[in-house]
Amino acid sequence: MHTEPVHAPDLSQRSTAQLVRDVGEQLSRLVRTEVRLAQIELRSKGKQAGVGAALISAGGVLGLLGGAMLIATAVLALNIVLPAWLAALIVAVALLAVAGVAALVGRSRLKRSSAALPESLESIKQDYRELGKALKR
Incomplete structure (x- = not known):
């Protein structure tokens, strides 16, 4: 992303109206840039949260399957005597x-x-x- 310098060397030659307009443009550009940066950060954090949620879900499913296997093991263990x-x-x-x-x-x-x-x-x-x-x- 290319940005223009904030300070122009010939500011003393510009009128007040031009300076005010420049400040407005620079402020607008700054806000747009900050919004884009926030979007990029949110996308990155959203991806990380999604991966984390998927891993937690996988852990829950595997834990449930492990519990089912323990129950099957208990049945098989009792099957030795019953x-x-x-x-x-x-x-x-x-x-x-x-x-x-x-x-x-x-x-x-x-x-x-x-x-x-x-x-x-x-x-x-x-x-x-x-x-x-x-x-x-």
């Missing part, structure tokens, strides 16, 4: 029990968190009540 169908049933019941407990704990925490008003909201209500009392006097 019939295959019984080993699979035991692992499935254990997984469903853990899922049920997690859901119940999550539900109770969610109820507890939504029932309590934030302190800032309670403070606003108190201010409103005090303002109403002050206006009645």
Whole structure:
């Protein structure tokens, strides 16, 4: 990108109107250049964020597959001492029990968190009540 020099050597020979026009043009050029630079930076950061998100997603999928393999390993390990169908049933019941407990704990925490008003909201209500009392006097 080519830019013109900011200072011309013959500034004393130029009129005030010309100088003001030059300042406006230079300011406009500076803003356009800064906007282009910001776009380039955002594209670069966006690409980096996209790659990061893709890697996190890949890690999540691979982690899920690893968990599934551990479950299969548990079934196969139980299959050594039990019939295959019984080993699979035991692992499935254990997984469903853990899922049920997690859901119940999550539900109770969610109820507890939504029932309590934030302190800032309670403070606003108190201010409103005090303002109403002050206006009645």
